[in-house]
Amino acid sequence: MSEEDYGFDTLVTRFDEDGSGASVTGDVVPPIHLASTHEMDRPGTADHGYKYTRFGNPTRDVLESRLAKLAGAAHATACASGTAAIAATCLAVLEPGDRVVAFDGIYGGTRLLFEDLVVDSLGATVEYVDATDTDAVADAVTDDTALVWMESPTNPLLRLCDLAAIGEIAAAEDATFVVDNTFSTPYFQRPLEFGADVVVHSTTKYINGHSDSMGGVVLTNDDAIETAIDHVRAYELGGTLSPFDCYLTLRGLRTLPLRMDRHEANARRIAEFLADHPVVRRVRYPGLELHPQHALAEAQMDGFGGIVSFELDASEAETRAVLEELDVFTLAVSLGGTESLVDHPATMSASYLSDAEREAAGISESLVRIPVGIESVDDLRTDLEQALANL
Ligand SMILES: Cc1ncc(COP(=O)(O)O)c(C=O)c1O
Known part of the structure; x- marks a missing residue:
């Protein structure tokens, strides 16, 4: 039986034996690799692939590969908080002058980030719409819309938006469609299956599940978006998830x-x-x-x-x-x-x-x-x- 055939409940209990050091000693849980830096084989070259933890860490790789599989994504980028994941996504996708269409019911912290980072610092504009009404989204999304930002259900009023319909609207205008899936987790909802280009989660919430770790993740199948987000996380925000938080999140994920x-x-x-x-x-x-x-x-x-x-x-x-x-x-x-x-x-x-x-x-x-x-x-x-x- 190959991993492709496993159900969700089996996938959460597995971790990769991909040379990341996760199970070379037969550990049944992934170890925590706390080293901030790794010995190189030659100047500039590390055959094991790890140089510095802000760029890559074996424990984080295990978590990212697990989260990607559960969400049906090719890539996962684990960040220091849900807010860091949201900021990394905005910085990776948006340019000055871009237009964003967002659900007017999104989490207040995201709204604050949009005002301070996206509007004031980046010089983009954000239009808020009642996305419970798909026609209102269709009217707002035009060919100059770079990003469509949805959350479903929303925090705190539990309003929903039609992910498949909005996915089509965003795709028709070549806009990147992002869904904050924090409330549902991939267990209850997988927005990539409905046409989302990017999914973000605060893993602080259900994914870790024990109120003892802050974290976030960005999930996508788009190689270019992944490369941009990884770059922003490593070199602009520096907001990578710490090895210990990766371990806690992997531990929580199992249940x-x-x-x-x-x-x-x-x-x-x-x-x-x-x-x-x-x-x-x-x-x-x-x-x-x-x-x-x-x-x-x-x-x-x-x-x-x-x-x-x-x-x-x-x-x-x-x-x-x-x-x-x-x-x-x-x-x-x-x-x-x-x-x-x-x-x-x-x-x-x-x-x-x-x-x-x-x-x-x-x-x-x-x-x-x-x-x-x-x-x-x-x-x-x-x-x-x-x-x-x-x-
Ligand atoms: C829907 C949603 N998205 C993002 C966040 C931000 O996550 P964090 O607090 O991990 O930065 C929250 C936090 O409450 C949230 O509820």
């Missing part, structure tokens, strides 16, 4: 399918509970039939993920008070770890957006985002029940 299945099962139960609760004004979870894009989620995702967002029938002060009553959920930003967290985007994960930007992004004062963990779901439900009873 990705198990964790995602449990995150999803728990999230679905919590979303159903919230949908029936009298003080909850609106629940957002793509797995619920009441989600306006449930059919699209079913068509392009293999699972609906572990994030639930909801709005309370309450003021900002009341909403904050509810969050402080929670015991099993931890009040913290981020997502994707085994533990359930709770976030008040208006004052936490999206606090650095201006009031106008938050309003435009649909982030209200009573919005709550919960990355549902893998704990006993009855405990999570009971915890929410007691906290909401205070309203």
